[in-house]
Amino acid sequence: MTQTTQPTTVNATIEVNAPLQRAFEVFTRDFGAFKPPDHNLLAVPIAETVVETHVGGHIIDRGTDGSECRWARVLAYEPPDRFVFSWDISPHWQVDTDEDKTSEVEVTFTALAEDRTRVDIEHRHLDHHGDGWTGVRDGVSAGEGWPLYLNRYAELLTS
Amino acid sequence: MLDGWAALGDPTRRTIFARLATAPSAVGELANTLPVSRPAVSQHLKILKTAGLVIDDRAGSRRIYRVNQAGLRQMRDELDTFWNDTLTAYKRAVEQPDPTSNEHTNHVHQLPG
Numbered sequence: 089m090t091q092t093t094q095p096t097t098v099n100a101t102i103e104v105n106a107p108l109q110r111a112f113e114v115f116t117r118d119f120g121a122f123k124p125p126d127h128n129l130l131a132v133p134i135a136e137t138v139v140e141t142h143v144g145g146h147i148i149d150r151g152t153d154g155s156e157c158r159w160a161r162v163l164a165y166e167p168p169d170r171f172v173f174s175w176d177i178s179p180h181w182q183v184d185t186d187e188d189k190t191s192e193v194e195v196t197f198t199a200l201a202e203d204r205t206r207v208d209i210e211h212r213h214l215d216h217h218g219d220g221w222t223g224v225r226d227g228v229s230a231g232e233g234w235p236l237y238l239n240r241y242a243e244l245l246t247s
Numbered sequence: 248m249l250d251g252w253a254a255l256g257d258p259t260r261r262t263i264f265a266r267l268a269t270a271p272s273a274v275g276e277l278a279n280t281l282p283v284s285r286p287a288v289s290q291h292l293k294i295l296k297t298a299g300l301v302i303d304d305r306a307g308s309r310r311i312y313r314v315n316q317a318g319l320r321q322m323r324d325e326l327d328t329f330w331n332d333t334l335t336a337y338k339r340a341v342e343q344p345d346p347t348s349n350e351h352t353n354h355v356h357q358l359p360g
Binding site: 098100101102104105106110111114115118121122123207209211214 | 323326327330331333334335336337338339340341342
């Protein structure tokens with residue numbers, strides 16, 4: 089395999105003016121503070137997001153009504169260098185409990201200077217969710233999410 | 248070349264696309280259950296494939312078509328946006344003075360009398 093682009097991986101990177109240790113701490117401790125709120129899987133606003141800091145733990149969104157959404161499993165917790173978790177969210181933004189249909193997010197922290205850190209995110213195995221798409225029974229006709237989206241466009245074109 | 252939306256403007260292609268969304272299939276399987284000839288199905292699949300809406304895998308002498316690429320691409324775009332927004336907000340958070348640290352606070356401790 090000598091592909092220059094990996095269609096099943098999304099990469100993102102940023103450099104921040106913060107020491108390595110703090111970069112790791114803020115990312116894991118305050119994840120809920122900067123995660124975009126419009127991707128909330130709960131029916132109510134999020135009161136807090138908790139990252140359980142051990143392998144086998146979860147990332148948990150807690151709603152203001154006490155409801156919980158465990159949308160990720162912690163796969164590696166190695167401060168201050170590396171944090172890996174599963175992405176148990178389906179393309180329809182619902183929690184998928186089938187671990188075979190989940191992807192994986194690796195976050196690595198690299199010290200560039202005493203006060204500067206690079207954070208790299210690799211969100212990989214997105215094709216695992218793809219297996220989920222092809223299994224969606226109501227797919228295009230009565231489906232939601234992207235099939236509906238495609239359908240709407242198709243309707244526009246034929247109307 | 249047709250893009251994804253235009254490719255789905257044809258009702259037969261939309262039906263084929265819907266079938267593939269339910270289960271990956273070979274050309275023959277689709278032709279058997281549709282009022283369309285096998286060569287016509289092949290032609291539609293070719294257009295859907297060119298538009299990036301379906302992909303095919305070789306399974307022995309057969310070619311299995313499935314819907315994936317377009318969904319994957321949309322998901323990639325969505326996650327791209329998600330992670331970029333997340334990292335931008337993270338940068339703001341991490342570059343703020345650490346509230347748990349006392350080094351940068353402005354409190355002046357008054358010495359007792």
